[in-house]
Amino acid sequence: MSVVVGLGAAACADEGPAADGETARYAAVQAEHLCAVASTNFPTEEAIREELDALLAKSGLAFEGYKAWHDTLTESSARAEQLAEATSAPCP
Amino acid sequence: MTRRLGALFALLATLAALVAAAPPAAAAAAEVEAITTTTPAMNPGQTAWVSVIWKADKNITSFRVTAAPPAGVTVSYPSDRAYTSLYGSSSLAKNTQDFTAIKVSVPYSASGSVTLPLTVTWKNGSSNRTATTNLTIPLVAYAGPDLSLVTTSLRVPQATPTWVQVRFRGAAPSLNDFRVTATAPEGIAIVYPGDGTSSGLNGASTLQGGTEDYTSFRVDATGVPPGTYTLQLTETFNRPNAATSTGTVDLVVQ
Numbered sequence: 001m002s003v004v005v006g007l008g009a010a011a012c013a014d015e016g017p018a019a020d021g022e023t024a025r026y027a028a029v030q031a032e033h034l035c036a037v038a039s040t041n042f043p044t045e046e047a048i049r050e051e052l053d054a055l056l057a058k059s060g061l062a063f064e065g066y067k068a069w070h071d072t073l074t075e076s077s078a079r080a081e082q083l084a085e086a087t088s089a090p091c092p
Numbered sequence: 093m094t095r096r097l098g099a100l101f102a103l104l105a106t107l108a109a110l111v112a113a114a115p116p117a118a119a120a121a122a123e124v125e126a127i128t129t130t131t132p133a134m135n136p137g138q139t140a141w142v143s144v145i146w147k148a149d150k151n152i153t154s155f156r157v158t159a160a161p162p163a164g165v166t167v168s169y170p171s172d173r174a175y176t177s178l179y180g181s182s183s184l185a186k187n188t189q190d191f192t193a194i195k196v197s198v199p200y201s202a203s204g205s206v207t208l209p210l211t212v213t214w215k216n217g218s219s220n221r222t223a224t225t226n227l228t229i230p231l232v233a234y235a236g237p238d239l240s241l242v243t244t245s246l247r248v249p250q251a252t253p254t255w256v257q258v259r260f261r262g263a264a265p266s267l268n269d270f271r272v273t274a275t276a277p278e279g280i281a282i283v284y285p286g287d288g289t290s291s292g293l294n295g296a297s298t299l300q301g302g303t304e305d306y307t308s309f310r311v312d313a314t315g316v317p318p319g320t321y322t323l324q325l326t327e328t329f330n331r332p333n334a335a336t337s338t339g340t341v342d343l344v345v346q
Contacts, residue, residue, distance in 0.1 A: 034145055037191050041132050041140035043302030045170055048141060048179075048193060066180075073185035074151045080185035087189045 016076030022061075023079050026069040027086040029055045035091035123216060124148050124155075126225045127189060135234035137200035137265035137331065139300050143191045144210070144227055148184040154215040155182050157192045159208045159227070164199040167208070184214075198231065200265070200332040205230045234301075238264040238337050239327065242304060245342035246311070246323070253283070253312035258325065258341060260306065262299040267329035270299045272307045275324040276343070279315035290328075299329070313345040320344050 033052050042048050056066055073080050127145040134140055144157070156175040159167045169176040170193060178190040198206060206229040213222050242259035258272065271290040274282045284291045285308065293305040313321075321343045328336050 034189055034191060037143035037193070038128060038145055039132060041134060041142050042193075043140060043300060045141060045193070045195070047302075048143075070180050073181075073188060074153070074183045077186070080188050083185070083189075084187040 015078070017072045017079065019076065019078035019082045022065075023069055024082050024086070025059050025061060026066055027079070027083040029059050029061060029066065030070075030083060031086035031089070034087060038091065123150060123152060123221060124184075124212060124214060124223060126210070126212075126227075128191075128227070129225070130228045130230065133230040133232040134196065134198050134206075135265040135301070136198055136202045136231055137234070139195065139197040139266060140302075141193045141195050142227070142229060143193050145189050145191045146178070146184060146212075147189045148186060148214075150186045150216060151183070152214045152216055152221075153183045154213070155184055155192075156213045157194070158211050159194055160211070161196070161208060162206065164202060165206055165208070166197045168195045170195075196229065198229070198265075202231055203233075234265050236263055238262075238267060238329070238331065238335065239299060241325070241339045241341065243306075243341055245344060247344045247346060248311045248313050250313050250316070250318050250345045253281075253310050253314065255308055255310045257294075257306045257308050259304055260293075260299060260327070261304045262301045264331050265301045267299040267327075267331055269297055270305075270327065270329045272309075273326045273328075274309055275326070276311070277316070277321050279313075280321060280343070280345075281312040281315070283310040283312065285309070311343065313343070316345060318345050 032055050036051050036055075037048065042051070052066070053063060056063060069079065073083060125147045127147055128143065131142040134142070146155070155178050157177070158175045161167045176192045176194050178184055178192060181190070184190055196206070196208070208227040208229060210225050210227055211222065212225065213220065215221065240261045240263060242261050243257070246256045246258070248254040248256060270293050272292075273290045276282050291307040291309045293299060293307055295305045299305055323341050323343045325339045325341065326336060327338070328334065
């Protein structure tokens, strides 16, 4: 049985890996990362990764977990909906 | 009646053929949307990674983007590939957003803005899709310092000539043909790589804005007693016209 935190009913569909509080944190980091790359040109390719790593560290998350989460998005409608919700808010 | 039915079937057959042969552009445009149409501004002479955020209305795979830069502008992609894909994946989940990054070099002679035509390809199931869009990069002239010295002091033994590294951080868009000379007090000798008359950067001949690189030279302090001395540094470069910058570092002879 999967536990879904802070999601609408549509996110509870039994399709792919479940969404939970941790996946919501990855979604929030991704949304913040997208805002950062949209507002900044980076001097190096590594600087983009460093920006992501800093956001992950701030949220107590690691890149390996982020990559694993990212790889599940197309197979988990619940996680995709979490990310869609996180990115629906305008950037600060 | 039979003739009318025949004409109707012919019309339906024609319509079906038209639908089957229709290019997927309209459907493609609906499947993928470029959220980013204008990037943050760049400076003429600058090299930077710009990003485009994409959104799909269904699960898509094999997402690739290539750019056709105008004359004078160059582009490259992550990991020296021939295209850029989404960050960490080539798939985009339904209703989610992800981004592609492109390295863009704008010449000093550019002004106004750069329009970068993008070609996007992906798969919807087993169907290949293609769409095109334009990315606008506004250009703003740079005003500010050329560079800063990251290294503030060097330590060398008095008994043995020693190679030292002096690190710089670029601030201006790009400082081409970057060379460094050091002037030391009497009794201290400076030797450049290959017994040349100046020293270049370790990584490349250009110091890009926002990046760091270092130069090396050998310090022979056998002719002076231990103490702290001042090294005068002179950096020459083109941006795009020839220019010079100076600075100092402390040299601690032990």
